[in-house]
Amino acid sequence: MKPERCFLGFLFSFLLTGVAEIQPAHNSLKPQRVHFQSRNFHNILHWQPGRACISNSSIYFVQYKMYGQRQWKNKENCWGIREFFCDLTNETSDIWEPYYGRVRTTLAGIHSGWTMTQRFTPWWETKIDPPVMNITQVNGSLVVILHAPKLPYKDEKGKTVSMENYYELVYRLFIINNSLEKEQKVYEGARRVVEIEALAPHRSYCVVAEIYQPMLDRRSQRSEERCVENP
């Protein structure tokens, strides 16, 4: 459906329903599936256009608040935008607190109602990315340095805050033998520097890592596989 036709259709249905029954037209405009997507505490509000139609002349308005507050706050950067997402990372940075976001749209001067998210608690809902690995070879053994994903927060001194401040994280390291299609867990623990010793010479090894959150029994996706040849 073309945007113009779509808009006319909307206007027609709006006129038909009339002032007395203004609600249905509003409802068909309301943004849908308003929800947070959270990765490493980067909390992005996403939505889809209302049922009325996908019109590129629709603009969106975003508000947010912490659960228990009376006032909704306008998100200035997302006030009258055309995108279907809005970054609320800074507004939802108290990661143990529950938040709400909501969105409405305007089309040809007609406001839709607000569509609200579910209660959103970053600490509970954020998905942690796999660790990043640096591998060096030292005298026939591998030294693996693991980094948890970067967070959007800085402390008072401007230093980045690590993921371990919020979860007791455990790193897991696996060696994969591609020819045998086997993998072996070689390390599980909180240390970020792991040495894998006693590797057979003249063989290649592939290493992969993940992060485990014991408190929630969740694990991240696997990191990319890194392969090295033992001299």
Add this chain to the structure above:
Amino acid sequence: MAALQKSGSSFLLETLAASCLLLLALWAQGGVAVPITCPCRLDSSNFQQPYITNRTFTLAQEASLEDNNTDVRLIGNDLFQGVKMTERCYLMKQVLNFTVEEVLFPNSDRYQPYMQEVVSFLDKLSKKLSQCRIEGDDQHIQRNVNKFKDTVKELGESGEIKVIGELYLLFMALKNECTF
């Protein structure tokens, strides 16, 4: 090593609890006139069980879907207003007792299968805190607890749903205020 530490600290807790019981027994008989302070604390292992942690959070999330009143929050800054850090576990004990007995037990047929498991978990915590007392006047604490209870009762059924929707906050508050 970790296991040793854990059993060590729970041994300490049990000793504390036992000596506290003894004191209480003596006190009840009018034997000695000692100020009674029992430990208001929970072992952190209570909050390190992923299964029940997930169940509690999921239950809270389910109930919060039915809680349309986003302005009113029961477990928040107001609840701790004027209550010292050292008294907050005692405060949470009162909130927990009320939650288990007045809200969760009567609603135990809802939100299955989560409710059943979460109720028995929280009931256990409540029993573990049964000896928890504080020294001196607790009027200011009682005032906050009563305000909590009154708000729940005023809201009626939706107040009870709100309590269930805040089990996540209850869990975190117990963890923060009662473990050391």
